[in-house]
Amino acid sequence: MDYILQVDHLDLRIPQRQLFKDLSFGIPQGALTCITGENGVGKTTLIKYLLRHINRESATVTINLTPDQVQYVPQLRNIDDDYPLSVADFVALGFKHRLLPWNTPRMKQTVADLLHETNLTKIARQPLGKASGGEKQRAYLAQALCAEPQLLIMDEATANLDQESKHELLRLLKRIMPQRNLTVIFITHDPELITTYADYELHLANQTGHLTKKEAQN
Amino acid sequence: MFYYDFMRYAFIAGIFIAVICSFMGVFVVARQTSFFTHTLSEIGFSGASFAIFAGFEPILGMLLFTCTSALFIGFSGEKLGRREASISVFSGLFLGLGILFLSLSEKQASYATNILFGSIIGITAPNLRTLIWLSILLLVVAFFLFRRLAYNSFDAQGAEFNQRGNRLVSIIFLLMLALTVSITAQIIGALLIFVLLTIPASAAKFFASSLPKMIGLTFSFVLIGIWLGLTLSYWTNWPASFFITVLEALFYGVALLKDRLLNNK
Numbered sequence: 001m002d003y004i005l006q007v008d009h010l011d012l013r014i015p016q017r018q019l020f021k022d023l024s025f026g027i028p029q030g031a032l033t034c035i036t037g038e039n040g041v042g043k044t045t046l047i048k049y050l051l052r053h054i055n056r057e058s059a060t061v062t063i064n065l066t067p068d069q070v071q072y073v074p075q076l077r078n079i080d081d082d083y084p085l086s087v088a089d090f091v092a093l094g095f096k097h098r099l100l101p102w103n104t105p106r107m108k109q110t111v112a113d114l115l116h117e118t119n120l121t122k123i124a125r126q127p128l129g130k131a132s133g134g135e136k137q138r139a140y141l142a143q144a145l146c147a148e149p150q151l152l153i154m155d156e157a158t159a160n161l162d163q164e165s166k167h168e169l170l171r172l173l174k175r176i177m178p179q180r181n182l183t184v185i186f187i188t189h190d191p192e193l194i195t196t197y198a199d200y201e202l203h204l205a206n207q208t209g210h211l212t213k214k215e216a217q218n
Numbered sequence: 219m220f221y222y223d224f225m226r227y228a229f230i231a232g233i234f235i236a237v238i239c240s241f242m243g244v245f246v247v248a249r250q251t252s253f254f255t256h257t258l259s260e261i262g263f264s265g266a267s268f269a270i271f272a273g274f275e276p277i278l279g280m281l282l283f284t285c286t287s288a289l290f291i292g293f294s295g296e297k298l299g300r301r302e303a304s305i306s307v308f309s310g311l312f313l314g315l316g317i318l319f320l321s322l323s324e325k326q327a328s329y330a331t332n333i334l335f336g337s338i339i340g341i342t343a344p345n346l347r348t349l350i351w352l353s354i355l356l357l358v359v360a361f362f363l364f365r366r367l368a369y370n371s372f373d374a375q376g377a378e379f380n381q382r383g384n385r386l387v388s389i390i391f392l393l394m395l396a397l398t399v400s401i402t403a404q405i406i407g408a409l410l411i412f413v414l415l416t417i418p419a420s421a422a423k424f425f426a427s428s429l430p431k432m433i434g435l436t437f438s439f440v441l442i443g444i445w446l447g448l449t450l451s452y453w454t455n456w457p458a459s460f461f462i463t464v465l466e467a468l469f470y471g472v473a474l475l476k477d478r479l480l481n482n483k
Binding site: 048051067068071072073074076077078082084085086089090093094095096098099100101125126127140143144147 | 248250361362364365368369372373374375376377378379380381382423424426427428429432477
């Protein structure tokens, strides 16, 4: 099996506490891996640690990707009700390789395609602040996809979503993964989502972690 | 009205102040650094007093103090500048320091106090040239930094993890802000620059949902405010700063009302 990311014998400490001891795992390429574990076990800290080690010499972390090929969708974002930018303009913030302020016709087409793919075309011109929770999450996803990532890390993306929006987001992810040759790490607490969509589960507990194969129904 | 040089200068200066405040203002508002902007002008005041005390050009003192603070906030994280307590501490401390330096120097304090209240009517030809140079410099930096600054300001959490050199972008912006506040505060006063950097852009975000439109609308709000304010001031002999502030507050009031009505329909 090919791994897009590998961790070998990692010890991770935060002040006053040992989070992980001799942690080793690999994230299988092209699959959806859910990272699970109790609150405070260190899921987000681990991910942030990995993000800092992209493309860097490290004895414990191997990620052979450029920083732009890894996109992280953070758990918390400061998008309040009067956030002004339109959904389309918010998505277009994700382009990384252009210096000039305006978008090229090709970039505009990419945004239009991404909005279509994530089912946001109808509200493309509406301020993101007025969008629903599910729509916001799909906009975050679309923004991350602007960078054409190979590895996408979503942190508790479904935490505040209703049943329907949760499943819509996950179905969307599973649909685009093979098309875009995308590997997804999904941090979640939701057992239902894991049994329905996960290809693998990395369960973190007692300062270590175990990767198990799941038979996703979808 | 245009018979007088100072009125002509003030009207022309209005255009460049509008350029500066529209480009900087939309980012200030998006980053929620309005109060740091206000604090910067007090820091500038204390820098100017320090310069008078130490015997060098006040503008250098302002730049020294504001840029140092901008670097400090940039390196320690902008969250610090948003915290209510640190705003009070900074504001109070620097106002106090300013008063100390002024009293120690035993010189004319009018220059330094002018920074706090300023006067758009007192603009001279050299002031105008300074404003034009500042506009050009900010436009050039903003042009090349636009995308990164937009990502950094309108999606701080996303940019923090996904944009390389993100912290540097923040620091450059804070330095631009320090430069803007220092230079404009000694020309039009800290009160007016605070009003013009924050209120018009806050109003514009209720009417526009793209960055170019927001900048354009902010530009109009600032320019209308200044021009109309100057005219009213000319007729009534009341201070122009008062009218400009009231007009900008009115724009914001209308924006809030519009938002309320639309959301309750």
